[in-house]
Amino acid sequence: MPLTPVIAASGVRVTLGGSTILWDVDLTVGQSEVVALLGANGSGKSTLVRAVVGAVPLDRGRVELFGSPLGPQVPWERVGYVPQRVSAGGGVPATACEVVVSGTLHGRRVLPPRGARARARAALEQVGLGDRVDQPVREMSGGQQQRVLIARALVRRPDLLLLDEPVAGVDVASQRTFADVLTDLVDHGTTVLVVLHELGALAPLVQRAVVLRHGSVVHDGAPPAPAPEHAGPDHVHLHPHDGDEAGPAEAPGLSTTLGWER
DSSP: OOOOOSEEEEEEEEEETTEEEEEEEEEEEOTTOEEEEEOSTTSSHHHHHHHHTTSSOOSEEEEEETTEESSTTSOGGGEEEEOSSOOSSTTSOOBHHHHHHGGGOBTTBOSOOTTHHHHHHHHHHHTTOGGGTTSBGGGSOHHHHHHHHHHHHHTTOOSEEEEESTTTTOOHHHHHHHHHHHHHHHHTTOEEEEEOSSOGGGTTTOOEEEEEETTEEEEEESOOOOOGGGOSTTOOOOOOOOSSSSSOOOOTTBOTTOOBOO
16 A cells, blocks of 8 residues: 655645746655755745645645645644744844744644753754854854754654755855754655755755746656756855745744644
């Protein structure tokens, strides 16, 4: 009997600001798969990830996670999500540890579980910020803030991890550390859907690539070979984030830690 896909999206169409961003997109991701979403800026990659987690409404189509349609029946505590880079501090003097602990919360849990702080410290160690546990996030660099958000997703020990440009603007050494962390998660059964501009340090992990162009899937299969100027292991490509939305948004009732609330 075939396993239920972790992500099953069919006929997904999304319109934002009067413009159709996704045109009847199908996407299936199986257990322990690592799938990269690739495409030019504005191709719809980030919008597709946001549609998968219910952060933007669908004009048509359907999305299921772990066999359940989007809604309160989805086991959101099994899902980790890192949006396109946003300020992890948000003007609030929260420490790195406090931000990461918030990742243990969801719609059915409003208080951190026992041992949450120890788990947060371990997650920060995983992303190379073990010495920044008590530092206010607003004092950190953009790349460090991004790693705090990654740690916030990792602290859930998710079965499904969705990452939107997680290594954009992050130094090469940190990218390699993050690749090692992902390798360990995948070895233990985590499914990963990651938006990338280029495969970079994550190339050895990616099993399949889905390429979007103007909101439609134009390739679903083996990852494409990198362009010659991007093939070097030390290449760092800084670029504007995708222009297919104004910024991270949340569906009504969807908390920042993916807990569905009524």
